[in-house]
Amino acid sequence: MKKIVPIKNLKKYAIDKTIKVSEKSIEKTSKISAFLVDTANVFLFLTRVFKNTFSRGFEFKEFLKHCFQIGNKSFALISITGTIIGLVLTIQSRPILIKFGALNMLPNMVAISLIREMGPVITALICAGKIGSSMGAELGSMRVTEQIDALEVSSANPIKYLIVPRVLAATLMIPLLSIFAITMGILGGWIGANIKGDLNFVLYISQAFGKVEFMDLIPAITKTFFFGAVIGLVGCYKGYNAGRGTESVGIAANTAVVTASFLVILVDLIAVQITDLILQ
Amino acid sequence: MIENTTIKPVIDIQNLKISFGSLNVLNDVSLQLKSQENLVVLGKSGTGKSVLIKCIARLLKADQGTITVLGEEVNALKTEDLNEIRKKIGFLFQSGALYDSMTVKENLEFPLRRIKKDLTQSEIDAKVTETLANVGLEDVLNKMPSELSGGMRKRISLARTIIVDPEIMLYDEPTTGLDPITAEEISELINDIQKKYKTASIIITHDMECVRTVADRIIMLKDGDVYKEGSLLEFENSTDSYVSSFFKTKKIQ
Numbered sequence: 001m002k003k004i005v006p007i008k009n010l011k012k013y014a015i016d017k018t019i020k021v022s023e024k025s026i027e028k029t030s031k032i033s034a035f036l037v038d039t040a041n042v043f044l045f046l047t048r049v050f051k052n053t054f055s056r057g058f059e060f061k062e063f064l065k066h067c068f069q070i071g072n073k074s075f076a077l078i079s080i081t082g083t084i085i086g087l088v089l090t091i092q093s094r095p096i097l098i099k100f101g102a103l104n105m106l107p108n109m110v111a112i113s114l115i116r117e118m119g120p121v122i123t124a125l126i127c128a129g130k131i132g133s134s135m136g137a138e139l140g141s142m143r144v145t146e147q148i149d150a151l152e153v154s155s156a157n158p159i160k161y162l163i164v165p166r167v168l169a170a171t172l173m174i175p176l177l178s179i180f181a182i183t184m185g186i187l188g189g190w191i192g193a194n195i196k197g198d199l200n201f202v203l204y205i206s207q208a209f210g211k212v213e214f215m216d217l218i219p220a221i222t223k224t225f226f227f228g229a230v231i232g233l234v235g236c237y238k239g240y241n242a243g244r245g246t247e248s249v250g251i252a253a254n255t256a257v258v259t260a261s262f263l264v265i266l267v268d269l270i271a272v273q274i275t276d277l278i279l280q
Numbered sequence: 281m282i283e284n285t286t287i288k289p290v291i292d293i294q295n296l297k298i299s300f301g302s303l304n305v306l307n308d309v310s311l312q313l314k315s316q317e318n319l320v321v322l323g324k325s326g327t328g329k330s331v332l333i334k335c336i337a338r339l340l341k342a343d344q345g346t347i348t349v350l351g352e353e354v355n356a357l358k359t360e361d362l363n364e365i366r367k368k369i370g371f372l373f374q375s376g377a378l379y380d381s382m383t384v385k386e387n388l389e390f391p392l393r394r395i396k397k398d399l400t401q402s403e404i405d406a407k408v409t410e411t412l413a414n415v416g417l418e419d420v421l422n423k424m425p426s427e428l429s430g431g432m433r434k435r436i437s438l439a440r441t442i443i444v445d446p447e448i449m450l451y452d453e454p455t456t457g458l459d460p461i462t463a464e465e466i467s468e469l470i471n472d473i474q475k476k477y478k479t480a481s482i483i484i485t486h487d488m489e490c491v492r493t494v495a496d497r498i499i500m501l502k503d504g505d506v507y508k509e510g511s512l513l514e515f516e517n518s519t520d521s522y523v524s525s526f527f528k529t530k531k532i533q
Contacts, residue, residue, distance in 0.1 A: 141380075142380075145375045145376075145377060145380075146373040146374070146375050146377040147377050147378075147379055147380070149334075149339050149371075149373065149377065150371070150373060150377035150379070152337075152339060152366070153337050153339070153366050153369065153371040154366075154390060154391040154394055154395070155363040155366050155367055155391075155394050155395055156390075156391075156394055
């Protein structure tokens with residue numbers, strides 16, 4: 001039932017109502033402006049990273065250090081995960097393929113799944129968690145403890161020194177880790193094929209790569225460079241723009257993982273659509 | 281203590297204003313730092329003291345007003361020119377801001393390699409050893425910052441700042457979080473640096489012992505404005521209740 005307001009209280013009611021409405025609209029406006037400011041910051045950050053990537057004075061030592069950290073520290077994790085994915089994929093697909101009488105397609109199906117989708121995406125998602133969070137936390141704590149400010153007053157360019165080597169290292173190492181994950185996955189598939197059957201390694205490999213074409217490999221590997229760039233950029237952006245309190249470090253690490261994982265899936269979707277269009 | 285007031289100031293701030301969103305941090309601050317002077321900026325937490333020195337190094341950009349450092353208006357400078365001015369400014373951060381991933385030696389070498397590019401490795405090594413000796417820490421060269429105590433970290437930060445022979449030093453609460461003995465040592469070190477390197481310094485603090493040890497002149501900030509300016513003696517003899525609340529000492533019977 002609609003509330004009836006007595007005439008003598010009408011003025012006060014109108015003022016209260018106006019204040020409430022304007023408070024709500026201010027809240028909405030501030031959310032919109034915050035979103036616009038965030039978007040502008042992202043573009044500004046990307047522009048600065050891009051400009052500094054191609055300007056003079058590349059920090060090669062830092063780049064190598066981060067390549068080693070990203071590659072070496074994710075190596076064991078990617079090996080085990082890749083092997084397990086290949087193994088599980090083989091064990092899960094085997095009964096269905098037997099039903100269709102297509103068991104000899106098993107190695108080829110596992111290889112194509114791993115090359116086109118599973119290998120790159122699983123590697124990227126693991127790295128989004130491992131590398132994205134470590135970049136977010138490391139740069140976030142550098143921001144909180146004023147180390148980034150200290151770099152600036154030492155006439156060092158923080159984007160050039162901290163961000164560019166990390167982004168480029170991630171862009172280079174994630175494709176290499178993906179290739180490694182695919183290789184380990186195919187080996188895992190061979191183990192899987194031999195758990196319930198008996199398949200010679202040479203025969204398995206020849207069946208696995210029998211129908212793999214060059215155009216299966218190129219788009220798959222190309223998209224991993226974008227996965228790497230996205231993980232590096234998101235991790236660095238979240239860490240570099242962390243707030244001033246210690247809780248900001250946790251927030252930066254957490255949002256880096258969530259955003260990077262989501263963007264990896266999004267980039268994968270776009271890459272698949274583009275590949276589909278090109279190959280048609 | 282510096283008596284000559286006719287020398288051109290090394291830092292000249294006029295009508296500085298800065299706000300974060302709706303919060304006005306500095307309303308209208310004007311001050312000058314003379315050559316080889318220790319200027320203490322005093323005030324309660326949250327009055328914009330740290331913001332003031334961050335504006336001088338342009339780590340924060342002021343909304344209004346001018347900041348002239350060694351004859352250059354910092355807000356109008358391009359990045360390359362700003363970096364040239366920054367080479368002449370030493371900034372001691374409140375947290376020390378030592379690079380966690382580097383050893384003490386690498387921390388000290390970092391600004392040296394970027395600012396004095398023509399130095400050879402042996403000259404760099406000699407400079408690192410000399411500067412560490414000046415802050416009284418010669419045996420921590422290969423330690424990581426996490427292995428050092430709070431006082432040692434402060435000294436190493438100070439060493440990293442003075443290693444490039446700055447003309448101006450900006451200290452952001454140099455004695456905060458230290459025990460009284462170490463705090464006194466750091467205050468003495470500030471005086472030693474002033475004498476040895478002939479620096480002009482702005483010291484942000486609310487540690488009254490530090491103020492008494494280092495201050496040539498004091499500026500007190502309140503609610504984003506300059507509340508009072510004068511010598512240590514003038515502040516100690518002030519009848520103003522806000523000023524005397526900082527300077528009164530509690531005696532325990």
